[in-house]
Amino acid sequence: MSETPAPPVRIRPEVAATPAYRQGQTPTKPGFKLSSNENPFPPLPAVLDAIARRSAETNRYAAAGMPELRAELAGRFGVGPERVHLAAGSVAILYQLVQAVAGPGEEYVFAWPSFEAYPGLGLASGATPVPIPLTGDARHDLDAMADAIGDRTRAVLVCSPNNPTGPAVRREEFDRFMARVPADVLVVLDEAYREFVTDPDAVRGEDVLGAHPNLVVLRTFSKAYGLAALRIGYGVGDPSILSAAASVGIPLSVTGIAESAALVSLEPEARAANDERIARLAARRDALADELRGLGLAVPDAQGNFVWVPEGPADRGGVASAAGLAAAFAEAGTLVRPFAGHGVRISVGEPESVDEVVRVVRGHLARV
Ligand SMILES: Cc1ncc(COP(=O)(O)O)c(C=O)c1O
Incomplete structure (x- = not known):
């Protein structure tokens, strides 16, 4: 061997x-x-055109902060652009957030099985992952997750719909869960697949963000928008939390080509x-x-x-x-x-x- x-x-x-x-x-x-x-x-043809056009500018860094794209996304959530943070995929924001809030001896809680990146998110900062088994019908056990929150917990990740099992967290159970989470513990609602949800009772980031300053909602252009290889995702939430995430993020990692493709994807046609x-x-x-x-x-x-x-x-x-x-x-x-x-x-x-x-x-x- x-x-x-x-x-x-x-x-x-x-x-x-x-x-x-x-x-x-x-x-x-x-x-x-x-x-x-x-x-x-x-x-889409419009996306390919945008990529081709922007390719002619690859000698230049993209404009700082990508204000146009952030304003467009913020508008969809009914918030100001300072509440939107872009990164090279929503997975990058997951790493940033856990690093920003949880250090050695501190914990972050998530359901399991869920997105395979979760157990490794705390590695760089020394934080301990706390996986909580799903229920028998493959849903988040939000009561057990709330029970697992203790003095050392700094973040809870909620994946809806849950990758890999499929069910979405319901609005009513999310509200009950949030009522049990201490206000100084970060909750990340990872909605990488939100656009595919057809369950009318499922939670939706836009509807719950305003009530919880400790909540960050994550979305991505990788799945429903089909831009996986371009690497662009975003988080919406309190500007001070997003600024802490940006502080541990790798600068300049969202490309101008990804920005252009995302912008054109949001146009009405x-x-x-x-x-x-x-x-x-x-x-x-x-x-x-x-x-x-x-x-x-x-x-x-x-x-x-x-x-x-x-x-x-x-x-x-x-x-x-x-x-x-x-x-x-x-x-x-x-x-x-x-x-x-x-x-x-x-x-x-x-x-x-x-x-x-x-x-x-x-x-x-x-x-x-
Ligand atoms: C639940 C979940 N969150 C986040 C991501 C990361 O997506 P991306 O970094 O491409 O935005 C994935 C990718 O598969 C996922 O399944």
Whole structure:
């Protein structure tokens, strides 16, 4: 067995012990890539034009603070532009916020399984992750999360809809939860998939932000807007919290090309085209979830652009092994994301991918 060679310099032991974030793989066979919750639609022509135009200025840094884009986003939340913070993906803001509020010996709480980056967010600052298991129906256990808040807690992350399991947090349970969170503990409502939500009872950042100065809402252009490779996301909240996040962020990391693509995506024509795509993806998600439930699987409420197949006993709607199902997909040339001991996340992809997913799952269930 080959061993990893020792590094030539001293690495902090807690860093050496932590695996790096693992991205969804790229297929090696012709097939579907359903492992990274990407948008299967190609960029809109207006976005490609904006990228081409802005490419002619790559010798220049983008304008400081990107005021036009921040004003546009702020308007959508009904707040001032000082309440909007941009970064190279919303994942960058997650790191910034946890680093800004939680240091050695301090804790941040989140549901688990959830976004795979969460456990590593406190690494640089020395903060301790506190994962709280989801409920039996794959939802946040907000009561247990509130119970876990103690003197050392500096932040709580709420992921709605939850990646990888799918359900959204309901407004009424969010309100009850916020009433239990001390006012000096940061709450991050991570709404990376908010645009795909069709549950009318789901919480929505715009509706709750005003009531809670300790709340920051995160959104991204990676998913519903299909700009994943350009890396641009944003946070909305109290300017002093966002300014602390910016202080630990890497300067100048949002590119002018990403700024231009985001701005053009918010123009009325592009928004209408995107809204139509989002509605099609949500309908495709619902159809896929229904088909999988028809095979006897306990697919939880799916509110993002992905569905979840739990690992567990067959008579409770589970598959025997997440790794086994993912291997069956890989064999067929399609990539999905297994979470060992928990389940398999399948992104909603091209229209033809739905039949292929159902075909592979049906074949797998017949064999095991
Ligand atoms: C829940 C959640 N939050 C944040 C992100 C980060 O997205 P980005 O950094 O591309 O904005 C992701 C990406 O998959 C996610 O699933």
